[in-house]
Amino acid sequence: MSPSPRGQLHLGAFMRPTTIHTGAWRYPGAWPDANFNFAHLKRLARTLERGCFDAFFMADHLAVLNMPVEALQRSHTVTSFDPLTLLPALAAVTERIGLIATASTTFNDPYHVARKFASLDHISEGRAGWNIVTTSNPDAALNFGLEAHVEHGERYKRGREFYEVVTGLWDSWADDAFLRNVETGQFFDPAKLHVLNHKGPEFSVRGPLNIARPVQGWPVIVQAGASEAGRQLAAETAEVIFAATPTLADGQRFRADMHARLAKAGREADSLKILPGAFVVVGDSLEEAEEKRRTLDSLVHYQSGLASLSIALGHDASGFDPDGPLPEIPPTNASQSSRERVIALAARENLTVRQLAQRLGGYGGLAMVGTPVMIADQMQQWLEEGGSDGFNIMFSHLPEGLDDFVGKVVPELQRRGLFRKQYAGTTLRDHLGLQRPANRFFA
């Protein structure tokens, strides 16, 4: 392993959906089928690899999301590749970039998950990562024979045991188990095979896994849960967190909390990299970037935006005048910080109700909009002030937004010594500066 230098950013590319912004597929020059065209995705993955990205990251859903048809029929995410099918294909046409797939612990069997990630790790020669999710979307349950969704606490209990089984299966074989001795005919050393025999409250799995230990020992463990149970699971198991902290102050609080939890769990701070999602719009001037974002937001359907606005305000916004300013609204029990942020945003940018709705319906989280220098400034500040260890980048539109990031922002980060100019190692663990885990059954 080649540890990454201190003080450098780690960058993931959030690629499912390829553009989180709901209007981006309609942007002039954009690929409307970017989400679902292998040739496009291959080209994008190779560009990201030229930009030395740590990883290509795929979120996932196990259902077509349950939205009113008026909004659903406008969603470019209803058809997407399955992550564990797409990433092996991208592994075959790239050489260094990490490949992180989401897989649910609620709607899978641990034997399949252990095997598929091990297989991806071998095919990619050590570039796999597993984003562990417990799947909060209740529609998924209906595709897997359950009438009601599995309750939150139960999902996390199952998730924790699922992780134990999967990592135990990955350790089925010592790293040097396979002798392949042509003379004697001995293919492996039986003393280097461990049968897991797991019997727990949720799972009963004998093992061993029918594939050699992954190249990385274990694929990199990624998580995104922000709840109390999610944070605790991450503190015990995660090596990367895909965070959703909208401001630097939020990022600092979250990172400090996670570092405290790590210390309690007996782990070093640098054994976990925290990467907030960041929606990035690049322009040659601030005005150009802002104009791009205005155009993007204008392509969001008003009905979709209204739903997001109503949630953020804790108040039904459908009766508001779309072309007027945000009216005064009575207080509620909903999140005050969320409402205050929306009111402040409307005032700061002088947005109509329609524009505000479209902004939130496009993408309402952390956004960096400006020139490459301005975006690099923000990233540097987050890094230096302890807000994150890098970012999971959400591109504004494809291919241009991604090409601009790799062609303009990455060189600026490299000039500042904040980002690698070439890969130092070959595995995702190398890129992230993470240790290779020891095999729990073999010294």
Added chain:
Amino acid sequence: MSPSPRGQLHLGAFMRPTTIHTGAWRYPGAWPDANFNFAHLKRLARTLERGCFDAFFMADHLAVLNMPVEALQRSHTVTSFDPLTLLPALAAVTERIGLIATASTTFNDPYHVARKFASLDHISEGRAGWNIVTTSNPDAALNFGLEAHVEHGERYKRGREFYEVVTGLWDSWADDAFLRNVETGQFFDPAKLHVLNHKGPEFSVRGPLNIARPVQGWPVIVQAGASEAGRQLAAETAEVIFAATPTLADGQRFRADMHARLAKAGREADSLKILPGAFVVVGDSLEEAEEKRRTLDSLVHYQSGLASLSIALGHDASGFDPDGPLPEIPPTNASQSSRERVIALAARENLTVRQLAQRLGGYGGLAMVGTPVMIADQMQQWLEEGGSDGFNIMFSHLPEGLDDFVGKVVPELQRRGLFRKQYAGTTLRDHLGLQRPANRFFA
């Protein structure tokens, strides 16, 4: 679709394990890790594609097979890639060859299976096939939380409903559902989306699938079951059968039986292609081919071979003199045809007990051993006399056995007009001459 000319062979390559012969990994010059080296598999897949093979076929197991450690430690199959991880990777580095993966209906969820095969079919632009198995290996159950194996009839009942759910999910979207209208913002036409709402004795699956209808409508449906229940399921659903008929007469009987069942099910005979597994050893002379096979067999461990011999005889052979001839054995209730075949083989080739055991422990099924002309003669006879529609080729050793088949046998078949010189179409259905299924929910 370009229907394949009548009277042509269809050829699959049986690639998991890469060599079914248990001694082949030790053959001089063979790749001991062929089963588990992506660079090797890529090279082999590309060679098969140069040879215009219909498909790369992967069997599968959901466990390390339960053998005595003395035999297990000699097996090159204990570590293998997962088919649905390897085939997308091979799709990215090939252009025409079909890609058939095995997936079990007993240890999977139909939503995952439908989605992964649809994803593979899109990534490969229409080259996916699903080999439906119900998994007879009882060790698999122990890796999936079951104490006892699922009973045979129950497995087939579940398999039949599983198939209905998967094909129903593939039909979730009309072929022309996706408008991607950048002007209006309409991504798909809601009238062309069908929600399955399946509720049956085994499964309850709402749908729709979160991926567009596969390029082939449905990936090609493959089966291998030879039992009464397996044949009936195949007659109702299969488009390719991977058969295990050891002689031409067996092949003729099996094919006639399947054609009768097809007719009863209201299907045309040419909607099903029957491909027996054929172990092929190519030599420049018959003597060279036979010598290769002798060498291969001599690399099989005697203990592994004894187990196969005892099963075939219905009698424990471990007390026999390994270097003597096969002794007289008392009659039993075991299969007489299997025993008689073994006794005849020993007499015909004048084999000792050891040689006989090693032959059966290496590969005991249909074998074609000889020059390219002799092998082409046999294949032509099977085709012309109604024994099969082609073969699923098991190569003797890798890479040489595969290279020899593509370099020497394929040209001989092409010279005779029995095999394509180039792919006429682009999809696996094109190669096999199979219709694209209509969508059951949309005209």
